Amino acid sequence: MYVRRLELVDFRSYERVGVDLNPGGNVLVGANGVGKTNLVEALGYVATLSSHRVATDAPLVRSGADAAVIRCAIVHEGRELLVELQLVPGRANRARLGRSPVRRPRDVLGALRLVLFAPEDLELVRGDPGERRRYLDDLLVTRLPRYAGVRADYERVVKQRNALLRTAYLARKVGRSRSSGSRPADADSGAPDLGGDLSTLDVWDTHLARHGAELLAGRLELVAALAPHVAKAYDAVAAGRGAAGMAYRSSLDLLDVAPDRPALETALARALTESRAAEVERGVTLVGPHRDDLALTLGPLPVKGYASHGESWSYALALRLAAYDLLRADGIEPVLILDDVFAELDAGRRERLADLVGGASQLLVTCAVADDVPRALRGTRYEVGGGDVRSAG
Numbered sequence: 001m002y003v004r005r006l007e008l009v010d011f012r013s014y015e016r017v018g019v020d021l022n023p024g025g026n027v028l029v030g031a032n033g034v035g036k037t038n039l040v041e042a043l044g045y046v047a048t049l050s051s052h053r054v055a056t057d058a059p060l061v062r063s064g065a066d067a068a069v070i071r072c073a074i075v076h077e078g079r080e081l082l083v084e085l086q087l088v089p090g091r092a093n094r095a096r097l098g099r100s101p102v103r104r105p106r107d108v109l110g111a112l113r114l115v116l117f118a119p120e121d122l123e124l125v126r127g128d129p130g131e132r133r134r135y136l137d138d139l140l141v142t143r144l145p146r147y148a149g150v151r152a153d154y155e156r157v158v159k160q161r162n163a164l165l166r167t168a169y170l171a172r173k174v175g176r177s178r179s180s181g182s183r184p185a186d187a188d189s190g191a192p193d194l195g196g197d198l199s200t201l202d203v204w205d206t207h208l209a210r211h212g213a214e215l216l217a218g219r220l221e222l223v224a225a226l227a228p229h230v231a232k233a234y235d236a237v238a239a240g241r242g243a244a245g246m247a248y249r250s251s252l253d254l255l256d257v258a259p260d261r262p263a264l265e266t267a268l269a270r271a272l273t274e275s276r277a278a279e280v281e282r283g284v285t286l287v288g289p290h291r292d293d294l295a296l297t298l299g300p301l302p303v304k305g306y307a308s309h310g311e312s313w314s315y316a317l318a319l320r321l322a323a324y325d326l327l328r329a330d331g332i333e334p335v336l337i338l339d340d341v342f343a344e345l346d347a348g349r350r351e352r353l354a355d356l357v358g359g360a361s362q363l364l365v366t367c368a369v370a371d372d373v374p375r376a377l378r379g380t381r382y383e384v385g386g387g388d389v390r391s392a393g
């Protein structure tokens with residue numbers, strides 16, 4: 001798979017730009033701040049419907065413009081597919097696949113399989129669990145686009161369940177449930193007085209257990225497939241200095257639970273029942289995949305809080321290379337993007353990385369100094385600057 005052309009209208013710093021890309025190596029060169037990352041961010045957005053740099057769409061729309069458009073032509077197995085996205089902050093995005101509009105933007109997921117490695121990825125190992133969950137879920141959706149719906153359903157249920165718990169929590173706090181003079185529903189049962197109107201909580205528990213189990217099963221399967229690739233990629237990047245381990249850390253006790261959907265649904269439903277009092281007490285959902293994490297280790301030690309800067313950087317790179325290897329093993333070569341990576345690496349690591357990614361069906365590299373990129377990866381060179389991109393051969 002490769003991107004043959006990218007066009008942007010009012011995206012980030014670009015009023016209007018178009019660039020023809022090649023299979024194999026493409027190196028985007030330009031001074032700091034000229035818009036190199038903006039180009040690859042747009043491609044990342046087509047692949048995941050999110051930016052690797054910001055959580056909302058507003059910064060992606062050129063300052064002063066109302067909407068941004070990303071258009072790209074993707075070639076896979078000799079056929080070309082056009083994808084177009086229109087981003088309007090505060091409103092639902094619109095998308096076209098081929099020449100036709102699609103019902104939901106997420107219907108374009110899977111059209112572009114892409115792995116992007118950028119300096120922000122240091123947060124994968126140093127940042128909050130949310131960064132690692134996003135890494136997993138984005139990869140899950142790239143491999144199996146139907147998980148976009150599972151993820152959206154789960155997030156909606158957690159949001160609504162949290163809103164219910166929060167309202168009840170606040171009602172209890174101001175003593176509304178007591179001052180109304182009504183007897184708590186379970187006053188005779190000896191159960192704790194939970195306060196507020198939680199009558200629909202059981203229904204939300206059922207939804208949460210169902211969608212949560214599906215997401216959890218997907219993640220567990222993914223981590224089992226991915227972990228050997230992470231170990232291998234770290235070994236290659238760091239030249240054998242340290243064994244990288246990865247394990248899924250769930251907010252439920254998964255010991256003795258089979259990693260299949262029905263068993264996980266039962267376990268999640270049970271965990272919700274057990275944590276009901278604590279959740280009502282705190283006004284938030286305490287168990288489920290939205291509370292989970294990936295445990296990343298180097299030898300016997302956790303990476304977070306222990307690994308050096310260089311080790312953390314290599315680990316983050318290994319996570320992306322592992323994703324790339326796994327997608328390749330599925331049978332479709334993804335596009336690989338290395339954004340501003342080589343300036344961070346010493347000569348040995350640069351060459352090792354070049355060996356690892358040299359055979360990519362399409363590689364996009366951004367850099368401020370072309371000499372930082374190993375010769376083997378240079379391919380076509382593009383000069384980025386003045387709001388434009390020019391092929392320099």
Ligand SMILES: Nc1ncnc2c1ncn2[C@@H]1O[C@H](COP(=O)(O)OP(=O)(O)OP(=O)(O)O)[C@@H](O)[C@H]1O
Nearest residue numbers: 012013032033034035036037038059060061062063
């Ligand atoms: N919504 C926006 N509207 C207008 N300009 C924007 C917008 N978002 C970002 N920019 C501009 O884009 C530029 C940054 O572009 P980008 O991050 O692609 O730079 P870069 O070439 O990758 O730089 P570096 O080499 O420093 O990483 C900044 O000058 C920033 O002001």
